[in-house]
Amino acid sequence: MAFKSKYLEKVMKDVINRNPGETEFHQAVSEVLESLEYVVDRHPEYERAGLIERLVEPERVVSFRVPWVDDNGKVHVNRGFRVQFNSAIGPYKGGLRFHPSVYQGIIKFLGFEQIFKNSLTGLPIGGGKGGSDFDPKGKSDNEVMNFCQSFMTELSRHIGADTDVPAGDIGVGAREIGYLFGQYKRLRNEFSGVLTGKGLAYGGSLTRTEATGYGLCYFTEEMLKASGKSFSGATVVISGSGNVAIYAAEKARQLGAKVVTMSDSNGYVYDPDGIDLPLVKQIKEVERKRISEYVKTHPNAKYHEGCEGIWNTKCDIALPCATQNELDAKAAKTLVENGCIAVAEGANMPSTPEAVEYFLKNGVLFGPAKAANAGGVATSALEMSQNSMRLSWSFDEVDAKLKTIMSGIFKKCESAANEYGVPGNYVIGANIAGFKKVADAMMAQGIV
Numbered sequence: 001m002a003f004k005s006k007y008l009e010k011v012m013k014d015v016i017n018r019n020p021g022e023t024e025f026h027q028a029v030s031e032v033l034e035s036l037e038y039v040v041d042r043h044p045e046y047e048r049a050g051l052i053e054r055l056v057e058p059e060r061v062v063s064f065r066v067p068w069v070d071d072n073g074k075v076h077v078n079r080g081f082r083v084q085f086n087s088a089i090g091p092y093k094g095g096l097r098f099h100p101s102v103y104q105g106i107i108k109f110l111g112f113e114q115i116f117k118n119s120l121t122g123l124p125i126g127g128g129k130g131g132s133d134f135d136p137k138g139k140s141d142n143e144v145m146n147f148c149q150s151f152m153t154e155l156s157r158h159i160g161a162d163t164d165v166p167a168g169d170i171g172v173g174a175r176e177i178g179y180l181f182g183q184y185k186r187l188r189n190e191f192s193g194v195l196t197g198k199g200l201a202y203g204g205s206l207t208r209t210e211a212t213g214y215g216l217c218y219f220t221e222e223m224l225k226a227s228g229k230s231f232s233g234a235t236v237v238i239s240g241s242g243n244v245a246i247y248a249a250e251k252a253r254q255l256g257a258k259v260v261t262m263s264d265s266n267g268y269v270y271d272p273d274g275i276d277l278p279l280v281k282q283i284k285e286v287e288r289k290r291i292s293e294y295v296k297t298h299p300n301a302k303y304h305e306g307c308e309g310i311w312n313t314k315c316d317i318a319l320p321c322a323t324q325n326e327l328d329a330k331a332a333k334t335l336v337e338n339g340c341i342a343v344a345e346g347a348n349m350p351s352t353p354e355a356v357e358y359f360l361k362n363g364v365l366f367g368p369a370k371a372a373n374a375g376g377v378a379t380s381a382l383e384m385s386q387n388s389m390r391l392s393w394s395f396d397e398v399d400a401k402l403k404t405i406m407s408g409i410f411k412k413c414e415s416a417a418n419e420y421g422v423p424g425n426y427v428i429g430a431n432i433a434g435f436k437k438v439a440d441a442m443m444a445q446g447i448v
């Protein structure tokens, strides 16, 4: 990647040299720095303050051993991480991911993205992320509990309701948050809002489960509306069948669209009649089985082994909601050829840089993750507020706030894109709008 700004060029080079092998982190930094070309020109004071060098270096990285015992008495050792990236505008906030692919580079990419996403919500939350290479798939509840308790035994030293508030991500849902919270409470003898995504019986917020998927659709609806379009009557392709995918599908349907695909890491289903969402919830949320089960009761639907083919499905709107780099340039080209008019990212960094470039060049409305999927963390921040006030808001109250926040995020992206002379480019708009607030706070707080 060549930068016009010598300053950004040097920062990028240093990031690559100082973080060897962390390719996802390089990708995330490069994408943000490209957008900041527009800003550093107007603000030479940032270079004098070493602002970008400080922004790309996490405030703290914790890596730790997580030993646990399986149901057969065998000892396993996983690796745990918490990256506390930036606390300029509030306590670190960001999810925990349990997946075998997790290593420091993935957590740093996610933590870096989180800084700008959290800033875009307008709420006082800094950026952080954590996780482990533990795979909850195929483990018993008891094994998952053993792991979570061991993980929290170390993590508890580094987090707190006013310091760092983790939540869920891939592989960390309501069950895992429950075990993690229980262990934190036991260790600290303290009932606090130290985690979000909690169950409703112990401090969770209504709408949190739905928030990322619903928020994604609220953002997409705003983006479509700005171009005189809407979800109504549209055919939608969604990848993934986890928390984000399921609730994106639910809201897209409520807004009048037909969702025709869902996937997991083994393959995808295509249902021309529209995905039967209660069945997907039963398979994935209750039975924890594979999406291939779907076709057993739906003879019209087809299961395809492997994930890439999902983007060959003809659609008006694509919502990638599984994982990073799941949608490449070839997939982008096929989507455009098949008439796709809008893509919004439910997952973090699901589109490769080449795919994003292709969408933007071909006039596809594109909602980048840090804006489009910010509804989850925004609602987590609303959960923190409710915990602090010892109050619980109704579903409709939280949903209304979420809607207002997502519409506000879209407007920030739109107006930053306009201000910097790239109307309709919500990638640059999101990066600049997210960056500006953090930059102002960092400049005000001195060299720390």
Ligand code: NDP
Residues within 6 Å of the ligand: 168, 169, 170, 171, 172, 173, 212, 240, 241, 242, 243, 244, 245, 263, 264, 265, 266, 307, 321, 322, 323, 324, 346, 347, 348, 373, 374, 376, 377
């Ligand atoms: P879940 O664990 O609930 O679901 C993940 C889904 O993606 C599953 O269907 C999973 O399939 C699939 N998947 C995971 N890894 C891969 C892979 N390597 N290749 C293909 N499919 C894969 O996670 P979430 O729904 O919470 O998260 C999905 C994405 O959304 C992530 O990128 C996450 O960072 C992002 N996100 C999540 C937020 C939240 O609130 N939960 C907030 C903002 C972003 P399988 O079951 O086979 O593993």
